[in-house]
Amino acid sequence: MFRSRRITGFLATSLLATSLxxxxxxxxQAGKKEVPAGAEVAVKASLASRPGALLEEVVTPSSAxxxxxxxxxxxxxxxxxxxxxxxxxxxxxGVILKRxxxxxxxxxxxxxxxxxxxxxxxxxxxxxxxxxxGVVRYVELPSPQRRYVARVRHDESTVxxxxxxxxxxxxxxxxxxxxxxxxxxxxxxxxxxxxPEQAARAVAAMxxxxxxxxxxLVEEVPYLDSSTQTLSMVWYEVEFWVEGVKHEFNxxxxxxxxxxxxxxxxxELPASVSQALAQTVPHGTIEDVTLSETRAGPRVVALxxxxxxxxxxxxxxxxxxxxxxxxxxxxxxxxxxxxxDWAKPRSKRGAH
Numbered sequence: 001m002f003r004s005r006r007i008t009g010f011l012a013t014s015l016l017a018t019s020l021x022x023x024x025x026x027x028x029q030a031g032k033k034e035v036p037a038g039a040e041v042a043v044k045a046s047l048a049s050r051p052g053a054l055l056e057e058v059v060t061p062s063s064a065x066x067x068x069x070x071x072x073x074x075x076x077x078x079x080x081x082x083x084x085x086x087x088x089x090x091x092x093x094g095v096i097l098k099r100x101x102x103x104x105x106x107x108x109x110x111x112x113x114x115x116x117x118x119x120x121x122x123x124x125x126x127x128x129x130x131x132x133x134g135v136v137r138y139v140e141l142p143s144p145q146r147r148y149v150a151r152v153r154h155d156e157s158t159v160x161x162x163x164x165x166x167x168x169x170x171x172x173x174x175x176x177x178x179x180x181x182x183x184x185x186x187x188x189x190x191x192x193x194x195x196p197e198q199a200a201r202a203v204a205a206m207x208x209x210x211x212x213x214x215x216x217l218v219e220e221v222p223y224l225d226s227s228t229q230t231l232s233m234v235w236y237e238v239e240f241w242v243e244g245v246k247h248e249f250n251x252x253x254x255x256x257x258x259x260x261x262x263x264x265x266x267x268e269l270p271a272s273v274s275q276a277l278a279q280t281v282p283h284g285t286i287e288d289v290t291l292s293e294t295r296a297g298p299r300v301v302a303l304x305x306x307x308x309x310x311x312x313x314x315x316x317x318x319x320x321x322x323x324x325x326x327x328x329x330x331x332x333x334x335x336x337x338x339x340x341d342w343a344k345p346r347s348k349r350g351a352h
């Protein structure tokens with residue numbers, strides 16, 4: 001069963017779009033060639049993508065793409081190529097997400113020229129080529145990042161100790177209340193709900209972590225490419241039951257669990273963690289342990305083929321301002337995707 005109501009993926013895209021829009025509006029500073037610390041790889045990738053180009057400007061990002069991880073921050077880089085200024089948006093690890101540059105009629109594919117003639121018969125005030133070369137994906141980490149959160153009782157006091165997998169004490173604090181018991185829902189499923197085919201790998205990956213899970217449903221968290229108006233899945237939020245207790249964690253469409261938490265027995269602790277707990281709380285009694293594991297992080301991943309659109313600003317009569325249109329390379333108009341109801345403007349939402 002699918003349910004699309006999470007706005008997380010769109011929020012990340014909105015942050016990105018805002019950052020890019022602000023960068024595009026600022027005026028280039030001719031001759032400025034300083035490379036800020038942290039932008040070296042992004043600049044190198046940009047210049048490599050356009051042999052012979054000159055570095056015009058590097059804009060320090062005001063915000064990141066909203067997901068964290070090694071792809072943050074997103075750098076805006078301007079190159080000058082044969083007198084034309086091209087703007088690129090590049091991750092810190094050198095993957096080009098988007099680029100744009102003004103074009104003339106002679107630069108347009110024949111089908112786009114036909115589209116311009118149809119939709120902008122008086123000509124175009126401005127034409128811009130937009131290319132999307134990457135997409136946000138969660139990528140499996142070289143090795144999982146694990147932490148163990150143990151509740152340890154000693155004499156009359158109880159402490160919560162967080163320990164890294166190598167035995168490093170991350171945090172120690174006094175417990176502020178009684179141990180929280182897991183709530184068993186009397187209405188919990190007794191057997192799996194229908195598993196959507198598109199989310200099958202995500203559900204299967206989650207089942208490897210929780211072998212006794214009873215599947216309930218998945219929620220879609222998409223990424224919206226504002227240039228090409230296409231949706232792609234970033235992750236599925238998998239909801240399920242284990243012994244009557246509800247859980248929900250995220251997994252990618254290709255079957256990588258992003259992160260999860262689960263209770264484990266004290267006997268399952270690595271020796272380094274057990275030793276660290278014994279030294280931190282001598283003669284303490286471990287009441288419960290939660291394993292917190294992160295397996296994937298967000299990255300900008302290069303597409304096999306770039307998505308290309310041309311934005312046309314039609315000329316009107318006199319000072320008339322007409323809405324711009326976007327055309328694909330086959331001359332068709334770029335349409336907004338059919339969004340889940342929760343993501344639509346209020347004026348376009350269905351009746352409830």
